[in-house]
Each structure stands twice: as C-alpha cells, then as structure tokens.
Amino acid sequence: MQNAIKSYEDVDSWKTVMFLYTSALKEVGTKLEILNDEFQHVHQYNPIEHIKTRVKSAESIVKKLKKHGYETSIENMIKYVNDIAGVRVICSFTSDIYRLAEMIGNQSDLKVLAIKDYIKNPKKSGYKSYHMLVSVPIFLSDSVVDTKVEIQIRTIAMDFWASLEHKIYYKFEGNAPEYISQDLQECAEMVSSLDDKMLSLNEAIQACLEEA
Ligand code: 0O2
Numbered sequence: 544m545q546n547a548i549k550s551y552e553d554v555d556s557w558k559t560v561m562f563l564y565t566s567a568l569k570e571v572g573t574k575l576e577i578l579n580d581e582f583q584h585v586h587q588y589n590p591i592e593h594i595k596t597r598v599k600s601a602e603s604i605v606k607k608l609k610k611h612g613y614e615t616s617i618e619n620m621i622k623y624v625n626d627i628a629g630v631r632v633i634c635s636f637t638s639d640i641y642r643l644a645e646m647i648g649n650q651s652d653l654k655v656l657a658i659k660d661y662i663k664n665p666k667k668s669g670y671k672s673y674h675m676l677v678s679v680p681i682f683l684s685d686s687v688v689d690t691k692v693e694i695q696i697r698t699i700a701m702d703f704w705a706s707l708e709h710k711i712y713y714k715f716e717g718n719a720p721e722y723i724s725q726d727l728q729e730c731a732e733m734v735s736s737l738d739d740k741m742l743s744l745n746e747a748i749q750a751c752l753e754e755a
Pocket of ligand 1: 599603607610625626659666668669670674704705706708709
C-alpha cells in the first residue's frame with residue numbers, strides 16, 4: 544500500500560476500504576472456527592454447522608446509502624453501512640446461538656458495538672436471526688485499525704426461511720402482494736415450531752444418553 548493507514552479517517556479509497564473489510568472477515572472467521580474447534584475439543588460437539596462470509600457489493604452499498612438518505616461517498620459508507628463485512632453463522636439449535644453469542648462477546652479484542660435480537664423480537668416479515676455488530680482490530684505494519692463486521696447467527700431452519708424470503712422479495716422489489724407476505728409469515732411460524740421441536744428432541748436424546 545502506498546499510504547499508511549492510521550485510522551478509519553485515513554481511508555479514502557475503495558481498494559483500501561475493501562482491503563480492511565476483507566481482513567476483518569478473515570479475523571472474525573478464524574475466531575469463530577477456533578471457538579467451534581474448542582467446543583468440539585471440550586464437549587465433543589460442534590455448535591456451528593457452517594460459516595459464510597461476504598463483502599457487500601458496491602451496488603448494495605449504494606442502495607443502502609440511498610435508502611437512508613445519504614450521499615454516496617467512502618466516508619458515508621464507513622460511517623453508516625454496518626454490514627459491509629458480513630459473517631453468517633449457521634447453528635444447529637436455537638440454544639447454540641446464545642451460547643455462541645456469549646463466547647463472541649467474551650473475546651477481549653472484539654468490541655460489541657450493537658446487538659439486535661430478532662429471535663426474541665422477530666421482524667414484521669417473520670425474519671429471525673441474532674445480529675451482532677462488532678469491531679475487530681486489524682494490525683497493519685505501523686497501526687491498528689478497528690473495523691466493523693456484522694455477525695448474523697441463526698439456525699439452519701431460520702437460514703432456510705431467510706434465504707428463500709430474500710429471493711422472493713427480490714423478485715417483487717419489496718412490493719409483494721399482501722397474501723404472499725402473509726404466507727411467508729406463516730412459513731416463518733412453521734420454521735419456529737420446527738426449531739422448537741428439534742431443540743426439545745435433542746434435549747430428550749441427551750437426557751436418555753445421560754441415564755444410560
Ligand atoms: P443482504 O443482501 O443480506 O446484505 P437496514 O434495516 O437493512 O437498513 P440494518 O441496521 O443493517 O439496516 O438492518 P439489520 O436489520 O440489522 O440487518 C440487515 C440485514 O439483515 C439484511 O441485509 C439481511 O441480510 C438481514 N435481514 C433483515 N431483515 C430481513 C428480512 O426481513 N428478510 C431477510 N431475508 N433478511 C433480512 P441487507 O442489506 O438487507 O441484505
């Protein structure tokens with residue numbers, strides 16, 4: 544890199560911003576893998592089914608800035624778009640989500656900037672997921688830059704619903720007919736019951752194993 548980055552304020556080019564966000568994704572991705580491996584080592588159980596990372600596309604960043612009434616600039620995207628670096632963690636059971644969130648919160652070098660619990664408070668659409676906005680220090684040759692990453696933690700069932708709903712809504716560009724929104728909300732309820740059922744089944748199996 545030509546110019547040293549001392550803080551976010553020095554970040555003035557698209558390439559540099561993307562370099563920071565990509566580095567932040569690597570850091571957080573590795574942390575999550577270590578937590579999962581440690582859990583397997585101690586409890587012989589993996590709370591994480593899989594992890595997906597992505598850097599938001601330029602088009603999506605501009606769309607989000609416009610939606611919130613901000614001009615398109617590097618400064619505004621750093622300030623106002625919190626999910627440029629996104630990690631999606633897919634867990635087996637709802638209980639794993641809170642266990643994992645606690646483990647992430649206990650990492651001393653991560654700062655938790657905000658939490659949105661859309662599991663306890665689902666969105667009107669029916670969307671459920673646990674969002675953590677964290678900042679992770681990126682150690683460069685002569686400076687450290689705290690960089691934001693949004694971590695979305697959800698079960699396989701929640702992810703199934705969110706992925707398909709996202710696709711359907713994209714087709715309608717947010718203006719789906721009422722009966723479709725209604726059906727999607729019903730599907731979200733089915734997905735929640737499935738999660739509850741799977742969790743209680745798992746607890747029953749654990750209890751049987753302990754008795755044996
Ligand atoms: P993409 O393509 O996943 O990146 P916002 O409300 O979006 O303006 P904020 O604070 O980022 O601002 O919102 P939030 O609720 O914390 O997180 C937004 C992200 O959560 C979305 O990113 C989606 O990934 C996911 N999300 C939120 N609500 C829904 C929903 O109703 N359905 C689905 N499928 N996903 C949802 P983007 O940028 O919208 O999209």
